[in-house]
Amino acid sequence: GLLPQPTDQPPTQQATTPTTMSTTATLAAYFEGDQLWDANWKEAHGEATLRKRSQLEDDNVDLILYSSWFCPFAQRAWIAAEESGVNYKWVEVNPYEVDATKPGGYTKLSLPLETKRQLHPEFVEASPRGLVPGIVDVSTGKNLWESMPVSEFIDAKFNDGNLMTRDPQLRAELQIWVAHCSERVSKEYYRALVEQDATEKQAALDRFYNECRMLANAMSTDGPFFLGNEFSLVDVALAPFWQRITVVGSHFLGLDLPNKKGKEFTRLNEWWNAAKERPSVRDTICSPDRLIATYHDYSQGKATSDAAKNFIK
Numbered sequence: 592g593l594l595p596q597p598t599d600q601p602p603t604q605q606a607t608t609p610t611t612m613s614t615t616a617t618l619a620a621y622f623e624g625d626q627l628w629d630a631n632w633k634e635a636h637g638e639a640t641l642r643k644r645s646q647l648e649d650d651n652v653d654l655i656l657y658s659s660w661f662c663p664f665a666q667r668a669w670i671a672a673e674e675s676g677v678n679y680k681w682v683e684v685n686p687y688e689v690d691a692t693k694p695g696g697y698t699k700l701s702l703p704l705e706t707k708r709q710l711h712p713e714f715v716e717a718s719p720r721g722l723v724p725g726i727v728d729v730s731t732g733k734n735l736w737e738s739m740p741v742s743e744f745i746d747a748k749f750n751d752g753n754l755m756t757r758d759p760q761l762r763a764e765l766q767i768w769v770a771h772c773s774e775r776v777s778k779e780y781y782r783a784l785v786e787q788d789a790t791e792k793q794a795a796l797d798r799f800y801n802e803c804r805m806l807a808n809a810m811s812t813d814g815p816f817f818l819g820n821e822f823s824l825v826d827v828a829l830a831p832f833w834q835r836i837t838v839v840g841s842h843f844l845g846l847d848l849p850n851k852k853g854k855e856f857t858r859l860n861e862w863w864n865a866a867k868e869r870p871s872v873r874d875t876i877c878s879p880d881r882l883i884a885t886y887h888d889y890s891q892g893k894a895t896s897d898a899a900k901n902f903i904k
Contacts, residue, residue: 619685619712620695620881621660627689627696629880637877640673644681654679654745654760655727657714659686661697661885663777664738666831668724671742673871674827675750684714684723687896694884728895739769742827754824768809768817769828775802777832783844787892796844800851807855807862815865818884830866831875835886837863838879 620628622638633678641660648706656672656679658665672679686707689696697729707714707721716753718736725736728748735741746754756762779799806829817829840846849860866872 595852598819614832619687619689619697621683627691627694629694629884632695634879635876635878636874640874641681641683641877644679645683647678647680649680649729652680653729653749655682655717655729656680657682657684657711657717657727659684659723659727661882662723663724663831663835666875667738667827668726668741668745668831669828669875670871671745671754673874674717674754675745676677677745677749682714684711686721686723693887695881697885697887699885699888699893701896709887739824739828742824746824754822754827756818756823765817765823765825768825771802771806771809771827772825772832776806776829780832780836780840781889784840784886784889785892792844796832803859804853804855807858810858810862813859817862822871825871826862826866826872830863830872833859833863835868835878835882839883839886842883843886 617627617713618627620626620627620632622642623634637660642669644656654672654677656668658669658681660683669681678680684707686702688698688700688702690698690700699867702710704715704721714725714729715721715726717734722736724738724741725734726741727743728744735744742839743755746752755765776799779795779802783792783795783799786795811819816822817825837848840848848856867876
């Protein structure tokens with residue numbers, strides 16, 4: 592599905608690569624040692640990947656990925672890139688205001704598109720709505736945006752289409768379940784996260800659990816992933832959101848999905864235990880405590896991101 596995507600960047604910041612993002616307190620924390628980095632946070636595999644990928648030169652790569660480390664939509668394209676083995680450069684974009692009084696400086700208060708264009712002209716050229724991810728295919732100079740089309744393109748061009756079956760029926764079914772992950776499972780989770788009324792919050796959680804059960808019942812029993820032993824686009828679509836559901840959801844909503852009763856949640860737990868250890872997923876997972884900090888505005892119902900305005904409602 593073509594869905595809006597959240598994103599993170601201060602009004603006074605010049606377009607920059609992550610390697611220069613620790614120069615002033617107006618910048619959100621990006622790496623350990625940055626001014627707004629919390630001393631209790633520990634870098635994970637994702638930060639190590641970002642350090643490596645953000646330092647590459649444009650003319651030495653096949654793909655430029657404009658992205659935001661915290662964005663689940665963008666992480667789909669990131670996983671697809673890691674899965675494909677393409678030599679890509681990461682360019683961090685923070686399309687949100689920075690508030691130095693908050694952990695890491697993180698907010699979900701979206702910058703106007705014109706401000707994003709001033710800060711990151713090449714990014715907005717690649718993604719005209721100013722949403723991550725956006726990519727440039729270096730060989731053609733062409734741009735693409737929106738998480739699933741970008742993920743499918745990366746897979747088709749650089750990974751021989753291994754995330755998508757060539758069987759027309761199964762291919763269509765995968766698209767159905769990709770949409771289910773986006774428009775049902777993830778959406779109901781985010782509705783529960785932002786909802787401030789307790790009754791409405793519980794109703795959203797109940798819908799979320801039901802959508803999870805439907806997804807689990809569609810999963811193969813021949814192996815841990817959606818198709819069994821074969822890692823597919825459905826796994827790519829779900830993994831970034833499931834990480835947030837388990838990490839952020841446990842913090843703000845008290846979710847304990849690994850121990851939730853029912854065969855469907857046992858199956859989903861089996862899936863996640865395998866997915867999070869797959870290198871393409873593991874190497875895109877950033878510090879959990881840092882991720883929690885970025886969701887404070889959502890939990891308070893204060894976010895003005897594109898996701899908050901369009902995706903969740």
